Amino acid sequence: MPDTAIDLQAVLDDIVTELRPRFGEGQVATYIPALARVDAGHFGIALRTRAGAEYRAGEADRAFSIQSISKVFSLALALRLHGSDLWAGIGREPSGNPFNSLVQLETEQGVPRNPFINAGAILVADRLVSGCDDPRETLRAFVSSLCGETIAFDEEVAASEAATGFRNVALANFMKSFGRLENPVDTVLDLYFHQCALAMSCTQLARAMACLCADGRNPLDGSQVLTDRQARRINALMLTCGTYDAAGEFAFRIGLPCKSGVGGGIVATVPDELSLCVWSPGLDETGNSALGMAALEAFVSRTGLSVF
Ligand code: GLU
Numbered sequence: 001m002p003d004t005a006i007d008l009q010a011v012l013d014d015i016v017t018e019l020r021p022r023f024g025e026g027q028v029a030t031y032i033p034a035l036a037r038v039d040a041g042h043f044g045i046a047l048r049t050r051a052g053a054e055y056r057a058g059e060a061d062r063a064f065s066i067q068s069i070s071k072v073f074s075l076a077l078a079l080r081l082h083g084s085d086l087w088a089g090i091g092r093e094p095s096g097n098p099f100n101s102l103v104q105l106e107t108e109q110g111v112p113r114n115p116f117i118n119a120g121a122i123l124v125a126d127r128l129v130s131g132c133d134d135p136r137e138t139l140r141a142f143v144s145s146l147c148g149e150t151i152a153f154d155e156e157v158a159a160s161e162a163a164t165g166f167r168n169v170a171l172a173n174f175m176k177s178f179g180r181l182e183n184p185v186d187t188v189l190d191l192y193f194h195q196c197a198l199a200m201s202c203t204q205l206a207r208a209m210a211c212l213c214a215d216g217r218n219p220l221d222g223s224q225v226l227t228d229r230q231a232r233r234i235n236a237l238m239l240t241c242g243t244y245d246a247a248g249e250f251a252f253r254i255g256l257p258c259k260s261g262v263g264g265g266i267v268a269t270v271p272d273e274l275s276l277c278v279w280s281p282g283l284d285e286t287g288n289s290a291l292g293m294a295a296l297e298a299f300v301s302r303t304g305l306s307v308f
Helices: 008-022 067-089 103-107 118-131 135-147 155-164 166-177 185-196 202-208 228-241 244-253 290-303
Strands: 044-049 054-058 198-200 258-260 265-270 274-279
Touching: 008 044, 008 054, 008 290, 044 202, 054 202, 067 118, 067 135, 067 185, 067 228, 067 258, 067 265, 103 166, 118 135, 118 166, 118 185, 135 185, 135 198, 135 202, 155 185, 166 185, 185 198, 198 202, 202 265, 202 274, 228 244, 228 258, 244 290, 265 290, 274 290
Parallel strands: none
Antiparallel strands: 044 054, 044 274, 258 265, 265 274
C-alpha cells in the first residue's frame, strides 16, 4: 500500500501548482478535426487507492475524449468474452513503429503486433463484434459499470473520426485482405471509432482502471471483471506497449504501466496499490500528453511509487 505518511492530496495539488506555468504546452491532435478544437490549456489529475480513497486536482471532473485509452477497456472485454483464444490473432510485442503504421502488417501477414496499436485494437473490436449482439452498447455498459457512472459516446468525435480515419480504414481493409477480420470492415470500424469517442473524466478513468490494481475485481461492486492473471497481463502490456513509441522512455522515467490517448489523457497503475489518470490535451512529438508525462514523472518522484 502507499505509505500512509504520503499526503496524496498534497502531492496532486503540488503537481498542479508546479505545472501551472506550463499549461498549454504541446500541440493538440489535429488529424481528428473535433480534437483540433480542444483548448490545450486544460489540466486535470485524479487517483484512486485500492482501499477506495479518491483524490483529485485541477479539472479532474471535466470529460474529454479518451481515444486510445479505450483500448484497455476493449481488450479487457474481449478477454472476458474469448479468454486466451484472443491471442491467436494478435501479438504482444512492442511495435517500434507509429501507432497507425501499415508497414509491419504487410510483412507480418496482417497479424498486429499488439492490442494497443490501431491495427491491434481494430482486430480486438472485430472480436467484440463477433462476441456481442450489440457491441457498442455492451462496451459502453461495461465501461460504465467499471466507474459506477453512465458513460456516453461523443457522437461528434465519432463522426469526425469516421469522416477522416482513412488510415484506420486502410488498416482494417488490409487485415481483411489477409482474412484476419471475421466481420465487415464498416461494422468493425463503427465500433472502433465509437470506443475512441467515449467521453470520460480523470476521476472516472482512475476509478475504471481500479480492477487492474485489485486482482481483477471491480471494487465498486466486488464483481470479478478479469482473472487476476488477465489483469496483471494487461498491466504488462500497458508497460511495454501503452504509450506509442515512447514506452521505453515511460518505463525509464516513470516505471508504471500507462496507456495514453491522443485526446491528451494518460492512465497509469501502481499494481495492487492505486490507479490514476492525468489529462492535458497538448501532445509531445511522440503523441503523448506533454504535461501528462511531466505530471506522472513528478508523481513517482514525490511518492517513490514504481513497479521497479
Ligand atoms: N482514434 C484515434 C485513431 O484511431 C486513436 C489514436 C490514439 O489515441 O492513439 O487514430
